[in-house]
Amino acid sequence: MKIHIQGGTLIDPVAGTEQQQDIFIDAGKIAALGGAPAGFQADRTIDARGLMVAPGLVDLCARLREPGYEHKATLESEMAAALAGGVTSLVCPPDTDPTLDEAGLVEMLKFRARNLSQAHVYPLGALTVGLKGQVITEMVQLTEAGCVGFSQADSPIVDTQVLMRALQYAKTYGYTAWLRPVDACLGKGGVAASGALASRLGLSGVPVSAETIALHTIFELVRVTGARVHLSHVSSAAGIALVRAAKAEGLPVSCDVTVNHVHLIDLDIGYFDAQFRLDPPLRQQRDREAIRAGLVDGTIDAICSAHTPVDDDEKLLPFAEATPGATGLELFLSLTVKWADEAGVPLATALNRITAAPAQVLGLATAGRIAPGAAADLCVFDRNAHWYVEPRALKSQGHNTPFLGYELPARVRATVVSGQLAYEAR
Secondary structure (H helix, E strand, O other), X not given: OOEEEEOOEEEEOOOOEEEEOOEEEEOOEEEEEOOOOOOOOOOEEEEOOOOEEEEOEEEOOEOOOOOOOOOOOOHHHHHHHHHHOOEEEEEEOOOOXXXXXXXXXXXXXXXXHHHHOOOEEEEOEEXXXXXXXXXXXXXXXXXXXXXXXXXXXXOOOOOHHHHHHHHHHHHHHOOEEEEOOOOOOOOOOOOEEXXXXXXXXXXXXXXXXXXXXXXXXXXXXXXXXXOEEEEXXXXXXXXXXXXXXXXXHOOOEEEEEEHHHHHOOHHHHOOOOHHHOOOOOOOOHHHHHHHHHHHHHOOOOEEEOXXXXXXXXXXXXXXXXXXXXXXXXXXXXXXXXXXXXHHOOOHHHHHHOOOHHHHHHHOOOXXXXXXXXXXXXXXXXXXXXXXXXXXXXXXXXXXXXXXXXXXXXXXXXXXXXXXXXXXXXX
């Protein structure tokens, strides 16, 4: 399909520029910017006057809940949510049921996603069989099946020797290990960040040291093995300082934070509101400010949605018993724009953290940018539109989010994936 996106303001998150320019799409690629190529005849014209055109969003953590948790969400519902949120590429963790630790399971997921012809799905394979932290998976076979890296999801490896062997394996073949920095013992059983609020509410706490001890261990193993590691969901000021030092040292590490932690702190829990039951838990204001500063100075590479659809009944339980997680795909762009507005960050810089930077983490050469020859994965949105977050406004099967009732800026009007108009707001 040949598409002409007319009159929009193009945001280049790499160059940090905004410029009104037409886009011409042909054969799944961006054919030209500004003027039409010779002989170009559009099959479809998208009127983007007054709208912004950005690269499609790249989300480094979105649980699609298949296979095994279809009562919480389905591939169809969450892919529809991704497109409505302008997300054209997403990474799904391996903590499905069964776990993504066999090539056949990965191939099945890729096949299902490909048949839907919607957002690009990049699975992470399990680092150990069943995520039990004991036996390393067959990473070569999983990579051949379509995995882009290997993760323990939220199940840290207790045995440091197993983790070292896994990193040695990954280094040998040039794979990336995606690790959540949390000490298996210090983080066990905690439901809120350690501090005055958790003590006052009588909630078991997760200390900052659970993150920093894990980071020290990971960095030492990176020094020993030379493996590349992506750190998922760093949540504390102390953790971010350690990442900054590791990068200054030249260690091959990258990291992300969740969009929830960009905005929220532990005080937002209020009176045991289970919508704020997240993993990692929300921390103090100084941690949020460190996250925002790390995003600006580049210590933190990317923001992810941490999209985790949860069944309504699982959020009606007492706070400590509620299932952690929140829907995020459809709020991803809006919450990023909200941060840019609040912090005075240029829009192109903010969008870089959800487009070009995560694409670089994944090694996607043609995603996350707008240039001739790049993949025609685009998000067209109204910068000035506002919308209310309420269950009926969400396409995701999971309607639980800490932002219910919020009025958010920016609304996606169209999403183009591989040169096809995959979503258009009605």
